[in-house]
Amino acid sequence: MPTKDQLPQVDMTHHTHPALADHPTLSSEQSGWNGIFFHHYDHPAHQSPTHRWMQHIIGITGQGGHPVESEHQIEGQILNCYCQPGEMLFIPAGINYSSLWHEAGEFSLLGISPQFFEQVAHESIRVKQIELIPHIGIADSLVQQIGLALKADIEAKHPAGRMFGESLATGLVIHLLKQYSVWQPRLSDDTGRLSEHQLQKVFKYVQDHLEQDIALSDMASVLNLSQYHFCRLFKQSTGLAPHQYLSQCRIDRAKHLLQFTQLTITEITLAVGLNNHSSFTRLFRRYVGTTPKEFRASL
Known part of the structure; x- marks a missing residue:
């Protein structure tokens, strides 16, 4: 053996x-x-x-x-x-x-x-x-x-x-x-929140890098926080998980580009940090209730 x-x-x-x-x-x-x-x-x-x-x-x-x-x-x-x-x-x-x-x-x-x-x-x-x-x-x-x-x-x-x-x-x-651990972890009961200055730093980072596939670690590193503490404090401060906020920013940017530019839907997909047309359409429909093509046609 x-x-x-x-x-x-x-x-x-x-x-x-x-x-x-x-x-x-x-x-x-x-x-x-x-x-x-x-x-x-x-x-x-x-x-x-x-x-x-x-x-x-x-x-x-x-x-x-x-x-x-x-x-x-x-x-x-x-x-x-x-x-x-x-x-x-x-x-x-x-x-x-x-x-x-x-x-x-x-x-x-x-x-x-x-x-x-x-x-x-x-x-x-x-x-x-x-x-x-x-x-x-x-x-x-x-x-x-x-x-x-x-x-x-x-x-x-x-x-x-x-x-x-x-x-x-x-x-x-x-x-x-x-x-499933022999330890019963005592997680922090800290109910702190991010300051307005910290939130604005994160918001600016997301807006400046929205065309990229932003990772959770990228957002946390803006404030020199661990991923765990960043997730907890961000949600306590905004009411949204980081991925929910990021998705909302992408949809807001996409709606602006659909309304005020002549970019194709494929170009807009890349401009908001997504890598394929179907993923963008699926996310847009989830947040807006219609497809990007239908949204643009209704303007």
Whole structure:
């Protein structure tokens, strides 16, 4: 039997599952997300050999499928599960893991890099070491909702840009710390807000860089704040999450360009930081209730 150091290490960024020859049916490869990865699989009955993930892994069974009987081995301990649709498993990075799935089905895999996880953790709690606890066959509605939101964002080709996924990832890490760690983190109760000067700096940065795919870290760095604290303080100050504010700015800019310029819709798409026509149309319809073409025609 191989020693722990000899076991294969599986990297989510390589887009393959250790037991499946097929590539995922959906992947976040083109998302530009920092520290979080998403794959969706339709898989046959299969057995995965003992391996160690390089990322913290969340597996979510298909929402509309059927219960699937499975067997899991974590550091030598065997756990049997009759996984219901939408239930999750959580496998921290670096532990010995293998599985046997007795039936075909579908599942999503979310991977969080340990570096991203530790960054968010150390920004939000005051501990030097965090021990994560594996779980199998857990019903967790928040994780389920985040998985569905990430999947929908990939299918829609990221209509709000990369920040939407990164914001969800930050919230997901905080949730995992609360629910699946030996520590019960005491998050700050600080109800502070950003000053008007700080808000204006962020607003100006967004307006000056709106044609770019702005990352959450870009906005936070304007104020030299961590992503976690920036998200919390920005929402407390404006009532909007950073990705919601960014989307609203893009729509406002797009409406102005549609009304006062002769730029094509494709040119406007690029001018507001989005990379394809369909994503722009989808986001515009969500906020305005009509397509860019119809909006321009009604002026």
